[in-house]
Amino acid sequence: MASKTEICCELLIAILLPPLGVCLRHGCCSVELLICLILTILGYIPGIIYAVYVILSVDRQHNPDYWRPINA
Structure with missing residues (x-):
């Protein structure tokens, strides 16, 4: 899990x-x-909204169904 400082940056x-x-x-x-x-x-604004949503809500380490790479 990422630290709060890392998430803030x-x-x-x-x-x-x-x-x-x-x-x-x-x-x-x-x-x-x-x-x-x-x-x-x-x-630009939809990109910011989606980026903030993904950073705050999608946690790849705690989700076993997370599909990370496109070309895997």
């Missing part, structure tokens, strides 16, 4: 560059990153 990065915040949390080849990238291209 990821949220600040996600507000500035939403795909980068998601990439730090879930990796470069994840579905979350792809969705965030598309939303950020379509509109």
